Each structure stands twice: as structure tokens, then as C-alpha cells.
Amino acid sequence: MSRLFKASVIENRQVIKNHFLLTLHPLDNIGKPRPGNFFMISVDNCLDPLLKRPFSIHRWLGRDFQILYRVAGKGTSILSNRKPGDTLEIIGPLGNAFPSLRSNNKIIMVAGGLGIAPILGLAETINKYRPLCFYGARTHEELLCIDELISLGIEPVISTDDGSLGEKGNIVDVLKKYLSSQLPPPPRFCLYACGPGPMLIALSDLAKTFNLKGYIALEQNMACGLGTCLGCVVNTTDGYKRVCREGPVFPINEVIWE
Amino acid sequence: MNLTTNLGKLKLKNPVMTASGTFGYGKEYSEFIDLNNLGAIVVKGISLKPMKGNPDPRICETPCGMLNAIGLQNAGLKEFIKQQLPYLRNFNTKIIVNILGTSINEYIELAENLEAAGVDAIELNVSCPNVKKGGIVFGTDIKIFEELIRDVRRRTRLPLITKLSPNTADIKLFAKAAEDAGSDIISLINTITGMSINIKTRRSRLANITGGLSGPAIRPVAVRMVWECFKTVKVPIIGMGGIISAEDAIEFILAGASAVAVGTANFVNPIATLDILEGIKSFMSGNNIKSLKELTGTVKC
Numbered sequence A: 001m002s003r004l005f006k007a008s009v010i011e012n013r014q015v016i017k018n019h020f021l022l023t024l025h026p027l028d029n030i031g032k033p034r035p036g037n038f039f040m041i042s043v044d045n046c047l048d049p050l051l052k053r054p055f056s057i058h059r060w061l062g063r064d065f066q067i068l069y070r071v072a073g074k075g076t077s078i079l080s081n082r083k084p085g086d087t088l089e090i091i092g093p094l095g096n097a098f099p100s101l102r103s104n105n106k107i108i109m110v111a112g113g114l115g116i117a118p119i120l121g122l123a124e125t126i127n128k129y130r131p132l133c134f135y136g137a138r139t140h141e142e143l144l145c146i147d148e149l150i151s152l153g154i155e156p157v158i159s160t161d162d163g164s165l166g167e168k169g170n171i172v173d174v175l176k177k178y179l180s181s182q183l184p185p186p187p188r189f190c191l192y193a194c195g196p197g198p199m200l201i202a203l204s205d206l207a208k209t210f211n212l213k214g215y216i217a218l219e220q221n222m223a224c225g226l227g228t229c230l231g232c233v234v235n236t237t238d239g240y241k242r243v244c245r246e247g248p249v250f251p252i253n254e255v256i257w258e
Numbered sequence B: 001m002n003l004t005t006n007l008g009k010l011k012l013k014n015p016v017m018t019a020s021g022t023f024g025y026g027k028e029y030s031e032f033i034d035l036n037n038l039g040a041i042v043v044k045g046i047s048l049k050p051m052k053g054n055p056d057p058r059i060c061e062t063p064c065g066m067l068n069a070i071g072l073q074n075a076g077l078k079e080f081i082k083q084q085l086p087y088l089r090n091f092n093t094k095i096i097v098n099i100l101g102t103s104i105n106e107y108i109e110l111a112e113n114l115e116a117a118g119v120d121a122i123e124l125n126v127s128c129p130n131v132k133k134g135g136i137v138f139g140t141d142i143k144i145f146e147e148l149i150r151d152v153r154r155r156t157r158l159p160l161i162t163k164l165s166p167n168t169a170d171i172k173l174f175a176k177a178a179e180d181a182g183s184d185i186i187s188l189i190n191t192i193t194g195m196s197i198n199i200k201t202r203r204s205r206l207a208n209i210t211g212g213l214s215g216p217a218i219r220p221v222a223v224r225m226v227w228e229c230f231k232t233v234k235v236p237i238i239g240m241g242g243i244i245s246a247e248d249a250i251e252f253i254l255a256g257a258s259a260v261a262v263g264t265a266n267f268v269n270p271i272a273t274l275d276i277l278e279g280i281k282s283f284m285s286g287n288n289i290k291s292l293k294e295l296t297g298t299v300k301c
């Protein structure tokens, strides 16, 4: 078993404009990824782009696994053109994972946009605890995994920026309303979140206001994914920490936003 | 086939080493390669006191390369000797420590302590472009550059490598100065200062604004500089800058390098060093080359 392996593309399907679901079949035995872990994927064997790209584990299918990604630039654009049967070089699983919860906590999963990628995988492992799920996107088309969540017995609270589905506005405001409506003493909520920077910042403020615990999955530019280049750090109350190694999942109150 | 590589009194089992700052302290890579097979491990730059490094973002990718402004983050000499060195000592390979300081005395203290701790060689990082008070001054002002090397030379018996910065008008002058001041070996090149701007935000893509460019993008510059230095000095040269394949390594050797260091390629492919070593071996057997000495500096001009 090695964390450096090759995988063949089973399917690389466009789900909506610019968003793809990639199913990979590892050609060697790999370790079972935990929700929050990520893989460094070589989109092509070329000099530009040079570095591997980090992607969260979306779903683990026993041996095959899935990545849900958005075309953001050159690397992901090349990736979106890879065909079934192509082989990709990959390192992983890497990083830490969402911590297993204590039973007396009520989990609230919060996903913004493609932040659903790791959150769905998390939902699959914790749905027995009946977590709540708050899920926002720009428009209803970009709400990607609603059916999957429902089939796990999780009815997500939804918002869209344009109001095309669910509440109009951002998901942190929706969550705030929900929390404010809870009569004291509130259940012991714990947030598990992934999404764009502004959402995570708003969520950190919310966690402070309501004195909630929580964990957030962060992104940062990466070169090695292994902890050696020291390029992927974020500032925390305990100094700079590597997103690829001490993260990508951090306690929400530990991250210092600039 | 003889792969042993003599860099003056520093004897390596083969010519492939790691470039400082791209291999951590070895541990992370031991999962992928047998560290015993490396010619040498050059560890991340060490300073006397811990350094916390630069704010993020610290890296970004550019065509065929990357910019970094790590800011020399490291846990400091004491931690290195206590936490990292004992692990590295488990392997049958040379351990070379890259050091950096803000004064000559700091370099001396580092060298003396590391000699006492039993490392195999010292690499003077006089060329890191990131910390304003540090490297850039020593690496670009030839007078204090010479003074630094001379003073460290007097205080250690370890093989002394001076790592040259490409960010000078004429690298040959620094190569010569390093040799004259008693450096046993020179290594080059460190990263080339660069900058990349996000045109949407109109901000630099690095918090530090500028960073050091590495990777295949800098290889032709590095090969040229190795060739110029080879013609100027007699001390052996460790060549680096954008090496990702055995062919690249051989290019450096033809230009005048006696050994090569692999940097950014470790990020792309964690087994790059040993892939390159294997490639060098097959090049040698394919071309009936008994020892790399036959090749060093033999580019036809």
C-alpha cells in the first residue's frame, strides 16, 4: 500500500456547467480516506501546470473514489478533458479529517458551493447521528448533492444567492436565524463546515456569538501536499500551521483571518 | 560503473542530492523512497533561533515553475539537533545542513554547534532572497560575502559549501570570491527573485509581494551559470535549478557540475531523486561511461 499511486479514470462527467464528477479506480491498494482528507492529483504529465492539484475526497466507493471539482483555471481545465481509461498519478490520502464526534453533540454541517464536496462524504459516515445540514449556493443549479443528502435521511436547509431555491441570501444568515430561534438551553451544537473564505469568516463570527464549537476545512495554495515546502500555511492562534498536514480541518476558533 | 562522487573531502555514494527547503528533514519522503540511496540530504535552512516565516499566501505556481516566499520558517538550531538530526542519522547518507544568519557570529555559532553534533557538511545560505535583513545582504555584497566565508572557514573543519545567488550582476565574481575565501564547494543556483500579479485583484499573488522562482522555468539560467562558474573556479560545483529528469541532471554535469541537487521536482514527484539516479545510471551504461568525472564540464564549445 502506497500513498503514491496511479488510478485510471472510470468516468469524468460534467454535472453542471464547469462542474465535474470524477470517478477514479486506484491501480494499487490505497488507504481508506476519511472525510476531510484530500488527494494531490497530477492532471497531466507535463511541465505546465507543473504541480499536482489538491482535491477533497468526495465519496469513497469501497475501492474506487470520487472527486467533485470545478474548472477554476488551467489545471482543472485539463483535468476536465481526461477520458475514461486515462491514468493519473496521485498522492494520498493526505491531511487530517473531520474529528469523530462525541455522542452528546448535535452536528450541524454547513456547506457553501463546492464545499459540499467533502461534506457529502462526511454525511455518509455520520448520518446515523442525524446531523442537520445547511447548504447554500449561488443558484439552484449549483446545489449539487440534494438527492444524495435526502437519500441519507438528511433534509438540508437550503439558500441561494439569487433566491432560485430555498431562502434568498447566504447560508450563514439562515443558520443564524435558526440558532436564534432555539430556546435555551440550546443543544450542544458542533459545526462541521466547508466553503469559500467569506462564508467561513462569517461562520467563525457566528460561532463566537453563539459560543459554538466547530471544525472547518480550509484551502490554500499547495506545492507538495506532504508538509515539506511550508507553502500552504494559515495563521492560527498557535502560529502558522500547514493546511496539508495539521489541516485541512481546523477548529473554527483557532483560525486567525486577516 | 562508479557512482561515487568526491566533492573535495566530501565523499558521496552518488551524485544525486536534495536541494535545501524542498525535502524537509527527510522524514516525509522516507515513506516514498529509501533515503539510504541518496547521495546526500541537504536539509531546510536552519537559523540559531526559530523563525516563524512569512504570512500567507506563500507560494503560487507560474509557468513551468513556482514562486515561494516561505521566509525561512524553521524551528531553530536546538530543535533541529534534538528532533531532526537523530532521525536523519539512521540513514547511510551524508547529512548537509543549510544555515542562515543575520550576522557572521550567528553563522559561526551554527557551524560550530553542527560540527559538534556530527553533521557531514555545512551549506552557507547567503543567497536566500526572502528575508530582508538576512541572506540578500551577504549574497550580493561581495566584501561581506568573502568575510563571512573566511570567518566561518576558520572556525570549522567541516566541508564548507557556499550556495550562490543568481540575483547578482555577475555570479562568476562570487564563485571566485567563495573559492578564494576557502569554500570547499560551491552550489548553485538558489531561486531567482520574481513576482506574479493577479490582474483581477491587482495584488501580488504572494503576501510578501516578491518570491523566489524555482522549477524547470529557471533551468537554462542555472545551466548557464554553472558553466560560467566552472570556467572560473577549480572547486567542485553542485548544480541545481529545475532538474526533474536524468537528462536535466546530465545537462548540468556537462556544464560543469560534479553533483546535482533536486528541488521543486520533489513536490511534483516524491520519488524524483531516485528516478533521476536510475536515469543517470542507464545513461552511463548506455554511453559506456565509467565515472561521471569523465563528463563533468565536457560541453563542446
Ligand SMILES: Cc1cc2nc3c(=O)[nH]c(=O)nc-3n(C[C@H](O)[C@H](O)[C@H](O)COP(=O)(O)OP(=O)(O)OC[C@H]3O[C@@H](n4cnc5c(N)ncnc54)[C@H](O)[C@@H]3O)c2cc1C
Pocket: A038, A049, A053, A054, A055, A056, A057, A067, A068, A069, A070, A071, A072, A073, A074, A075, A076, A077, A114, A117, A118, A218, A219, A220, A221, A222, A248, B061
Ligand atoms: C485541501 C484542498 C481541497 C480541495 N478540494 C477541492 C474540491 O474538492 N473540488 C474543487 O473543485 N477544488 C478543490 N480545491 C481547490 C482546487 O485545488 C483548485 O481549484 C485547483 O488547484 C485550481 O487549479 P487550476 O490549475 O485549475 O487553477 P489555477 O490556474 O492554478 O488557479 C485558478 C484559481 O484557483 C485558485 N487556486 C489555485 N490553487 C488553489 C488551491 N490549491 N486551493 C484553492 N484555490 C486554488 C487560484 O488562486 C486561482 O484563483 C481544494 C483545495 C485544497 C487546498
Ligand SMILES: Cc1cc2nc3c(=O)[nH]c(=O)nc-3n(C[C@H](O)[C@H](O)[C@H](O)COP(=O)(O)O)c2cc1C
Pocket: A229, A230, A231, B019, B020, B021, B022, B044, B045, B068, B070, B072, B098, B125, B128, B163, B189, B190, B191, B213, B214, B215, B216, B218, B240, B241, B242, B243, B261, B262, B263, B264, B265
Ligand atoms: C519552497 C522552497 C524552499 C526553499 N528553501 C530554501 C532554503 O531554506 N535554503 C536554501 O538555500 N534554498 C532554499 N530553496 C532553494 C532550493 O534549494 C533551490 O536552490 C532552488 O529551488 C532551485 O532548484 P529547483 O528549481 O530544483 O527547485 C528553496 C526552494 C523552494 C522551492
Ligand code: FES
Pocket: A221, A222, A223, A224, A225, A226, A227, A228, A229, A230, A231, A232, A233, A242, A243, A244, A245
Ligand atoms: S503543501 Fe507543502 S507544506 Fe503543505
